[in-house]
Every structure is written in C-alpha cells, then in structure tokens.
Amino acid sequence: DQQVKQNSPSLSVQEGRISILNCDYTNSMFDYFLWYKKYPAEGPTFLISISSIKDKNEDGRFTVFLNKSAKHLSLHIVPSQPGDSAVYFCAASYNNNDMRFGAGTRLTVKP
C-alpha cells in the first residue's frame, strides 16, 4: 500500500521554464513533507520541506505547496536549469516516526 504517490515517472521541461513535480498522499495523519533530489550514483539529498501547518515554503528557485484538503503537494522549480535534471522523491512522515517515500519523478531540463 503506497501511501505516497508520484504518478508521473518522468517530466521534461525547457531550460528557463517552470518545472512542477506532483505528489499525492493518502494518510491524513502525515504532518511533515519533504522533497529529496537524487543524481545518478549518489545518495538522495534534502531539497526542501514543509510542515502541515503551512501551505507554502519557498527557498530560492524552489517552492513547495501543500494542499491538505486534497492531500497533494507540489514542488515548483523556477526557472529550471539543466543542473536540476535528477530524480525527485517526495516523502511524508507523521508523529516523528516512520517516513514514506514516493517512487520518484525523473526531471530532465533541456538546454
């Protein structure tokens, strides 16, 4: 039972445009959400997070939006750069315990 789902396995955007990566979850108890980025042959690295008491968190070119009623979060990258090409994992946790990951979305930013 996958409680965190990333339904798009891949996404391709042009350099300079916006990238929007989506993530849906089923467990309404989740209270903390994170995005990780993974380059080939490397471990995932933390990108940005958001608590369930917020609906938006911004860090430079990266913004995460949380819609609790829809159980949906999204990661916006503006403007997209070729170096952003990677696999992005959405993760969710609750009660400071356990963590569930989505399957990942491969983003390709074309020059």
Added chain:
Amino acid sequence: EAQVTQNPRYLITVTGKKLTVTCSQNMNHEYMSWYRQDPGLGLRQIYYSMNVEVTDKGDVPEGYKVSRKEKRNFPLILESPSPNQTSLYFCASSTSLSTDTQYFGPGTRLTVL
C-alpha cells in the same frame, strides 16, 4: 566533513552467503535508517534506530537484521541473501527521523545471484 559512509559500494554475491553492509556517520546523529530503492517503488525503509541499542522495523524488514552497538555505526546484515534482495541500499542519519533533514550515504548496489 559531515558525511555518511557505506561499504561496500558494489557487491555481487550468491544466494545464502551471509553479508554485511556497513554504515557509519560522523555527525553524532541519534537516528539512523536503512532504505532500499527499487524501480517504481522508490525508497522503502527497512529498519531504523532511534539510539544505541534501540532499533525497530520499517516497511520491509523481512530477510534483514541490524544492530546499533555504537552511535556512529548501523550495519545491515543479510543472513541468507536471496535474489529478491537485489537492490540499491541507502543508509541515512539525522538528529530526528522526520523533522530534520536526513543525510544519505552514497548507496550500495547489491546483486544476489
């Protein structure tokens, strides 16, 4: 430099031959976890540890063992590996499991023939 190290990075073994993947962190983190990454499934947690001598099962603990005798080390043990344990494994550490960022190791690619 703050880091999580894993060894070996690549391993090919045969069914039933016991193996251990080591994980070490130098950040004095209390929480450590093991994940496996499989295509289409993303990262799944195998075991985690909240402190020395405190471990608990994650989503997919079957066929794995862990130990936490020291704060910095969290080895993953496969007593009798099987082909369905062929995967990419990541160790991670953090000050808390969910409200802080996790630092991941570089991964261990395991193939069980």
